[in-house]
Amino acid sequence: MRCYCINHYNEPLVEMKMALPKPKAEEVLIKVQAAGVCHSDLHIWEGGYDLGGGEFLSLKARGATLPHTLGHETAGVVVSMGPNATGVEVGESYLVYPWIGCGNCSTCISGNENLCTSGRPLGVLEPGGYAEYMLVPKPKYLLALNGLDPAIAAPFACSGLTTYSALKKLGNDIATHFTVIVGAGGLGLMCVSILRAMGGKGAIVVDIDKKKRDAALAAGAHAAIDGNADNVAELLIQAAEGAPRSVIDFVGSPETTKLGFNILVKGGKLVVVGLYGGSVSLPIALIPVRGVSIIGNLVGNLEELTELMELVHSGKVPFIPITKQALSEANDVLTRLKEGRVIGRTILIPE
Ligand SMILES: [Zn+2]
Ligand SMILES: [Zn+2]
Incomplete structure (x- = not known):
């Protein structure tokens, strides 16, 4: 499968060919339909966050490795799943909850995986959606789109x-x-x-x-x-x-x-x-x-995304304007975002 990866921080993304992941245990493989480009992708591209006063929060220190596939606002269709995965259906489209924690600590058990100190968020530390396919660790992180346009749904996973x-x-x-x-x-x-x-x-x-x-x-x-x-x-x-x-x-x-x-x-x-x-x-x-x-406030938990998507499905949340671009233009979109030339949200669509 093709993916667009950071090979070196601050350098253009590289198109890479990777083996198609085989889902094990509870894992689910989705074919990406929409990958939102978020402002924080720029920070990940730069290798971390400038905290001001000369301090830098390095992703490498948090366990980031290269090459890395960006993309934490992802929607896609399920193509296969591991033998223990239940609750999702092949051929159905879902929004991915990306803020995944270790699952074992008291923070995760209380439902706040987004605040786990050893979390492995998709698109930040684990491979994300700037790719043709993406592996999701468990079916519970997939929220049914029920006919909603994947490109409209994608930004709700982060900014929403x-x-x-x-x-x-x-x-x-x-x-x-x-x-x-x-x-x-x-x-x-x-x-x-x-x-x-x-x-x-x-x-x-x-x-x-x-x-x-x-x-x-x-x-x-x-x-x-x-x-x-x-x-x-x-x-x-x-x-x-x-x-x-x-x-x-x-x-x-x-x-x-x-x-x-x-x-x-x-x-x-x-x-x-x-x-x-x-x-x-x-x-x-x-x-x-x-x-x-x-x-x-740092993103939100899975329960909150579930509630938000119920609100979206009820028709009460107006959609934010989006621009669709080909996944192969990921580099161009990120560069323009960095230069402040992107208006609204850009969603990458694999060809
Ligand atoms: Zn984001
Ligand atoms: Zn945890």
């Missing part, structure tokens, strides 16, 4: 799941109060839509880019505030009809995290999703005095 999980962390406050969303890029826009689908009261979006603010309003945001305004905190509190209970920071820069922390009402929650990086200094005493929570 991340925003859904961030919103879940806010509990019922999203229904009773406005939610402040910092950053109206791809994730922020998806968050506006999913918040509506979950019955949220509404989104107050803040972004420095007018085009993105307009896109947020078009997606149904209640208000969009200019992040460059001198009195941005005041404007946000006004728009939210009082200091907000909930802020989701999709940027994760020192400025946005500080803004989110500062505007929270007593007892409020700040969920940090963005990986922009850097560091921030906060008055520690204000954390207990104001009783606020600062919560990190």
Whole structure:
């Protein structure tokens, strides 16, 4: 089978021919129908994450080996399975849950495989979907598409799941109060839509880019505030009809995290999703005095993806715009993404 692999970090992907994997035990082999290109693929391509302040989170140190096949937003059709695999059918299409843990630690047993310290996420440490075929360790990681276009479904495994999980962390406050969303890029826009689908009261979006603010309003945001305004905190509190209970920071820069922390009402929650990086200094005493929570969010768990796909199948979640491109153009797509020339989501389709 053909796959597009990182052979050396920061160098163009290489088309490689690999033996078709034979599924053993509970493994399932899928023929890839759609592979979403995610911004974090760029970091994997670079070999890790820049944490700011000269620190680098290396994937090699986490056990990454080369060559590596990218792709963690994958949908495909089951072609064969190991003798112990049950619950999926050959010829049916599924979305792959890629954030797979060791399965044995207390974190995995509690259902949060995405937070396992020895996890082997597909497309990050294990081979992903930039290929004609892909091996999935167990049938439980496959969610039936029930007729949904695989290219539409693919991004829900990462960007959709991340925003859904961030919103879940806010509990019922999203229904009773406005939610402040910092950053109206791809994730922020998806968050506006999913918040509506979950019955949220509404989104107050803040972004420095007018085009993105307009896109947020078009997606149904209640208000969009200019992040460059001198009195941005005041404007946000006004728009939210009082200091907000909930802020989701999709940027994760020192400025946005500080803004989110500062505007929270007593007892409020700040969920940090963005990986922009850097560091921030906060008055520690204000954390207990104001009783606020600062919560990190890394993708989401299998139960959350299952819930999200139920919401998608119910027709409540509007689809985000996608562009389909041939899998053989993977290199070109990644390069353009790196240069900031990709609008919306690009989905690679094997020829
Ligand atoms: Zn991703
Ligand atoms: Zn584990």
